[in-house]
Amino acid sequence: MSKRPHKSTLRTTIRTHRDNTIVVPDKVPLRRSAQRLQTFADAQESPVAFSHSFPGFFVPEVGYLLNQLLEERYGFNLQQGTSGPCPEPPRTIVVNLDYGESTTIPWGRMDLPDFGDDxxxxxxxxxxxxxxxxxxxxxxxxxxxxxxxDELRLRLTQRSIYQGKAITVDFSWAYDDREEYDPNKHEPQFLQPTFADRSELIFSSRIRTLLDAHIFGPIEYSSEYANAGLLRKTGVLLAGPYGCGKTLTCSVVANLCIRNSWTFILVEDPSHLVKVLELARRLTPCVIFCEDIDTVIKGSTDADRTQLHNDILNSLDSVGNKSDHLMCIFTTNQPEAIHPAFLRPGRIDNLIPIEPPDAEAAAQLAVRIAEIDADPTDIGNVLAGHIPATIRAIVTRASAFTMRENGRPRPITLDELVAARDSYLEHARLCEPRRQEKVPDLVKAARIIADALRPITEEDTISV
Known part of the structure; x- marks a missing residue:
């Protein structure tokens, strides 16, 4: 036989907002219970402050994704919720979503509907x-x-507006105390999608093989490289003289990244590399393309290492995991100027020499520019060793030769190609800066004295 509960254990259950439960003993007077309920209600409707920071993220992406979330959950965005009294009206900032595509969000203090009065x-x-x-x-x-x-933080890491896009970022505000942060200026900028196609690259077969294996392949065939254990954090150095195709390679890589859902970040200032690496960590798979790395990583001894130099090396060592899909591509015109510490495996895993076209590549480039009536081997022998810009200039000069007879172009002959090459190279030689003879001051003084003591001859006499 079950026992009846003691009177003191009887309870009245009252449900409140969010299914909070208040249990009132049955002997408590209703007036006191009502007072307790009123106290609870007052506490629930009292204001509480909140504050959340988002290190490593940009103002526009935080504001844009929060607005998106509010509209999904509550049917409003902050641009519609600014009617109440505010200390200062919010201003509008532009959020770039892609090249040529943007929206705006408010920046400042705004009312927050559906979260209580005021x-x-x-x-x-x-x-x-x-x-x-x-x-x-x-x-x-x-x-x-x-x-x-919590959902906003998740979206920032998984659905960033910069993921899978080609961008560049100005981090000058982080390195110069005189530069004030401006959301409109210092958010990532999307690059114009007029990138070069892979077929535009003219390199020797050796260089093409290296580019395919260490740069293009991992981007195009990410899954296959990952399954083979070959897709990981890696560093590549493109080294070679000016004008041989390093910048064009950058454009091709950007194109491949966008087509294969990789993020591409162009580093316009190598001294900002530490901040760029932090950004790349959350936008993987990602390629960082940094030109002229020798301007900040130079020297040959420990004494040559600056604080910025050490910060960059430490960032390269610590950013992400070895399994992260992060590729850092650097370029240099002077590989011998780069500090050896930067070139160690783990920082630079592959060095690809970007050299002037060999005979085969030079001939391929020349016949793309104009029609040449000559054997490809002969064409290559005439133009081999010259940078692409020089080859274009030579072929353009040769094209002018073909029109001298009747004003109509015709195929270039091998003799005209040779004449154009010799003419261009002579012109280029004359444009080279003259070396000034360095003469010690004592020698200069001796020459002046010797000239003054030289006997006067008839040639020095001025006829009147």
Whole structure:
């Protein structure tokens, strides 16, 4: 036989917002219970402050994704929620979503509907220029807000507006105290999608093999390289004289990245490399393309290493994991000027020499520019060893020769190609800077004295 519960254990259960339960003993007077309920309700509708920071992210992407979330969950965005009294009206900043595609978001303090009366949210940056979201809401909506912020952080890492795009970033604000952070200026900029096709590259077969194996292949066949254990964090150095195709290779890589859902980051200032590496870590698979690395990583001894030099090396060693799909491509015109510490495996895994075209490649380039009535081997022998810009200039001169007879172009002959080459090279030689003879001051003085003591001859006499 079951026992009846003791009177003191009887309870009245009252459900509140979010299924919070308040249990009132049956002997507690209803008036006191009502007072407790009112106290609970007042606490639930009292304002609580919140503040969240987003280090490593940019103001526009944080604001854009938060607006997106608010519209999905509550049917409004912050541009529609600024009617209440604010200390200062919010301003509008532009968010670039791709090249030629943009939207705007508010920046400042705004009302926050559906989170209680007088609730508000404020976008700002802290003293380190880290994006922050702060404000005030009713206490009973605190769990809702925290859930919203958790989802925002997840989207920032998985659905960044910069993922799989070709961008460049100005990090000057992080290195120059005189430069104030400006969301419109210092957010990533999308590169114009007029990138070169792989067929435009004219290299020797040796260089093409190296590019295919160490750069193009891992981007185009990511899954296959990963399954073979060959897709990992890697560094590649493109080394060679000016004008041989390093910049054109950059354009081809950007094109391949976009077509294969890789992020491409062009580093316009090598001294910003540390911040770029931090950004690349969250945008993998990613290629960083940094030209003229010898301007910041130079020297040959430990005494030559600057703080920036050490920061870059440490970042290369620590960024991501060895299994991360991150490729750092550097270029240089002076590989011998680069500090040996930078060239060690793990930092630079593959060195690809980007040299002037050999005979075969030179002939391929020449016949793309104009029609030449000569054997490809002979064409290559005339133009081999010259950079692509020089080959274009020579063929263009030769094309002018073909029109001298009747004003109509015809195929270039081998003799005309040779004449154009010799003419161009003589012109280029005359354009080279003259070397000034360095004469010691004592020698200069001796020459002046000797000239003054030289006997006067008839040639020196001035006829009147």
């Amino acid at each position: 609730s508000y949210i404020e976008f700002h940056t802290d003293h380190n220029n880290i994006p922050c979201i702060s404000g005030s809401i009713w206490a009973k909506y605190e769990d809702d807000l925290n859930n919203l912020i």
